[in-house]
Amino acid sequence: MTTRPAPSRSADPDRRYLKQAMDTPLLEREEELALATAWREEGDEAALHKLTSAYMRLVVAVAAKFRHYGLPFPDLVSEGNIGLMQAAARFEPERGVRFSTYASWWIRSSIQDYVLRNWSIVRTGTTAAQKSLFFNLRRLRALIRDVGSGALSPENRAYVAQALKVGEDDVEQMAARLSAVDRSLNAPFSEDGDGEWQDLLASEAPDPEESVMDSRDAAKRHEWLGEAMARLNEREQLIIRERRLREEAVTLEQLGERLGISKERVRQIEHHALGKLRKALVEAVGDPEEAGLIPAG
Structure with a gap:
């Protein structure tokens, strides 16, 4: 008798979520407005659920654009859902803007913050200039055919700085960060393995x-x-x-x-x-x- 391998339980919820997101119908403008108004003015949780469920596919679509950063896709989707709920909490239907347009910004912002927090062991930075550089530097380097991973030439550094309206020093620092490799503090710093990199860190505690x-x-x-x-x-x-x-x-x-x-x-x-x-x-x-x-x- 041939036995089939048990399905992966960890993957099933993810597949179910994706299927549900893609199968949920989109909302017409009038229905979207009615649901948003019911949630904002009456606290109607059923309206909130229907409104956000209709745009789970938007979360999946935005999250997919950040897969190349090497982070788990379900985590990206979870962060996107947080952004979707923030959008629902702040949305003002009387302004005449589609909820999908408004929610896209919150979803993308939430995922970007998550990527910045987790992409590297060493924090990449969260200022406006650092975020702009982090998510656009590779694209601009490819555009000007600067495909190396090292330092930029002065001309290319000036081009990126002008395109993103940031300082040239910021461009240089971000390029160095993105080309660097994280090193474990527990890794030995010599071939004989007598010490670790963390042994070289100065202690901030007061001496005896x-x-x-x-x-x-x-x-x-x-x-x-x-x-x-x-x-x-x-x-x-x-x-x-x-x-x-x-x-x-x-x-x-x-x-x-x-x-x-x-x-x-x-x-x-x-x-x-x-x-x-x-x-x-x-x-x-x-x-x-x-x-x-x-x-x-």
């Missing part, structure tokens, strides 16, 4: 000496602040702790209700207590701002 000094400085600042706080009475200490030493300060009104006084009186006590604290800290350390005990300014 800095850590010890920072710890000692913090302990000393805490000691100075404690001695200064001891000069305040109980009510002043409470107000300073609640207003100045918490991540989320308590409001003057809340403290006033808690202490049975007006919020203006709380403000006056706080101001007086801060003056006493500053005086005590000046006596102990000189300038409390330079000592890092109070914010500068």
Whole structure:
């Protein structure tokens, strides 16, 4: 008895989606307008579903244009669907523009952002100039028959910069990025395999000496602040702790209700207590701002 191999489950949903996208009929202008209006004005989710389903084929068509970047096609389609939903959320039918025209921009933008985020391990950039270069540099190089993958000649670099309205330095940097190959930080940097490229990266963490000094400085600042706080009475200490030493300060009104006084009186006590604290800290350390005990300014 011959057994047939089981169909790939991971591929089935993708094929079903593509078939559904292609089989869903397009909308006439009047029906599109009615559905968009029902969703925008009444929150009709059935209208939203019918509107977006009719343009899933548009998502597939736009996503197909980005397949050569080497990213999974289903992921491109998923990002395009996000753009389609964003278009539906922002579409204003009263402006008289077809939804398909409006949605195309959002779909393309969403897919482009995804490609930029994932095309290379090293981020390519997301400024307007970088995006324009990333998606048009190869096309323009082919147009002027500069088919190499290295640096552009000065004439060709100037041509691309003028065509895309970007700086020549931006063109040169993008050409270098697109021609470079990602290198794993775990790859050995010598033939004997004794070390990896990541071993050459400088650590951003403080060295042991800095850590010890920072710890000692913090302990000393805490000691100075404690001695200064001891000069305040109980009510002043409470107000300073609640207003100045918490991540989320308590409001003057809340403290006033808690202490049975007006919020203006709380403000006056706080101001007086801060003056006493500053005086005590000046006596102990000189300038409390330079000592890092109070914010500068």
